[in-house]
Amino acid sequence: MKKLLCIIVVMISMSALAQRGDKRERIKALKVAFITEQLDLTTEESQVFWPIYNTFEKETNTIRFKEIKDIRKEIRDNLDTMTDTDASTLIKRLNKAENRMHELRLGLSDKLKNVIPAKKIIRLKIAEDDFRRKILNEFKRRKRERP
Template identity: 35%
Template sequence: MNLRKILPLLLLFSCSFYAQDNIKDKKEQVKAMKVAFLTAELNLSSQEAEKFWPLYNAYDNKQFEIRHEKMRTFKGRMSDEALNRISEKDAALLLNQMEAADEELFWLRKKFSKSLRTILPAVKILKLKKSEDDFYRKLLHQYGDRGKRNNK
C-alpha cells in the first residue's frame, strides 16, 4: 500500500471530520474514511468490490448495532457506584447478557468470514483483518493527537 496515495484522503477526511459537531455526520465521515482506506489496502477487482461492499456494509452495520446498542445498556450498569451496589443475582444476569453479546459478535464474524471465502481469496481476507486494525489504530492516533492539541 502506497502511503502517498492514502494520506491525502485521510487528511481531507480528518479536516472535515473535526469541523463537524453532529455525531451522525462524524460516524458517516469515519465510515467514508474507512471505505477509502480499505479500498486502497485491499485493491479489489471490480467483480470482488461488487460482491464485497454490500456484504461488508451489512456486517459492519450489524456489528455496530450489537456493540453500541446492546453494550450501551451494560455501560450504565458498570460504573463503580453501580457495581458497588449490585446484587450477586443481578451481577450474574448482567454477566450472562454481556457474554451473550460477545457470543453474538463472534458468530457474526464467523459467518462474515465464511461468506467472504466465497468472493475473496484468503490473502485478501487476511489483509482485510489487518487493514481494519490499522485503520482503527490510525483513527485512535488521530484522536490522541487531537486531544494533545486541545489540552495545550
C-alpha cells in the same frame, strides 16, 4: 486508474460529509477508502464485498453501540447496589452479546470466502486493525494539540 477513481469518489464523499459535520460518517468514509486501497478490490469484488461487509458492520455496531453500551451503563449505574444474582445476569448478557459479535465475524469470513481470495480476507483483518490504530493515534494527536 481504479485506485484514482476510488480516491476521487471518497474525496467527494468526504467533502460532502464534512459539510454535514457528522464525524461517524466521515470516519466510515475514510475506513471504506482505506479498506478498498488495502484490499485492492476489483470492481467485481467490490460490488459483492461491500454489501456483505456493510451488513456485518451494521449488525456488529448494533450490538456494540446499543446492547453492550446499555449493559455497561447498567453496570456503572448499579455497581454499588447490585446483588451477585444481578451481576451474574449482566455477565451472561454481556457474554452473549460478545459471542454474537464473534459469530458474526466468523460468518463474515465464511461469506467472503466465496467473494474474495483468502489472502484478501486476511488483509481485511489487518486493514481493520491498522485503521483502528490510525484513528486512535489521530484522536490522541488532536487531543494533545488542543489548548
